[in-house]
Amino acid sequence: MECHTDASVVDSKVRVDHVTGEVELVSMVVDEKEYHASAHGGEDFYCIDCHADLEDSEGEHYPNLQPVDCVTFCHDDPAATFLEGSHASLMQEKGVQLPTCKYCHTGQKSKMNTPRADNLEHRGDTIEKCGGCHEAYYRSYRNNLHGQVTAMGYVGLDIATCVDCHGQHTILNSTNQESTLGAENAKETCGKCHPGAGNSFVKHVAHPGxxxxxxxxxxxxxxxxxxxxxxxxxxxxxSPQTLLTVLFLAYVGLLVVTFAQFGTHMLFSWLGSILDDRKENESDHG
Incomplete structure (x- = not known):
């Protein structure tokens, strides 16, 4: 770490993303404070634990290291459960290359600083990351209480983001009985934040459209x-969505009618006062 915390010793390098093929300029300088606050910043964690091809090097090393393999030695269980989820199966079915861990687990300032799961900035980023693909659900999420609170900048552990409801790695379609929001599991999932959540509670419209x-x-x-x-x-x-929509349209309609009547009343009152003033002026001059 001695070299990579000194900007006068290390610089940036051009790198090709081995998944997307995009060319990017990556700084090799490590912010020590940010790194130690990250998931890999513990005292018992060393550079060589991720960068295995540094094992026999001392001092200056070969610049083009191999991409970090998160799966083989450390995170094989999360990777295996991810492959069981809907994302992986659908992407494989369509011939789309699966994302790396860093696609979701990346810091705001640097890809090197993998955030902790409970990091508040990471929780906020997760919503935006999911919303990048699920645009309609992102918009409807912003219409419910959870999304309205997070939109104001609060992403604490007591307010639900996408992964709190849909799971982290084994994300399944809600129609799947094994899903965290399947008929058998929805009460348990909602009950983590809402103790006593029953059958009627889990029928609420989580994504109002x-x-x-x-x-x-x-x-x-x-x-x-x-x-x-x-x-x-x-x-x-x-669908419960229909009842919610009818109530919303009735509410908006009531507001429109109320303010239209109020505006019409004010308009005629204003015109009446003008006519009264004109009559008074005419009688005074008469």
Missing amino acids: YKDVGYYKSALVALKNIRKDPGEIKAIVK
């Missing part, structure tokens, strides 16, 4: 195709 134009477009398409596929519109009608 009433503010998303896409939700209304999909409902309109289902309505147009009602003869071809009546099951789709039936599913929409039975």
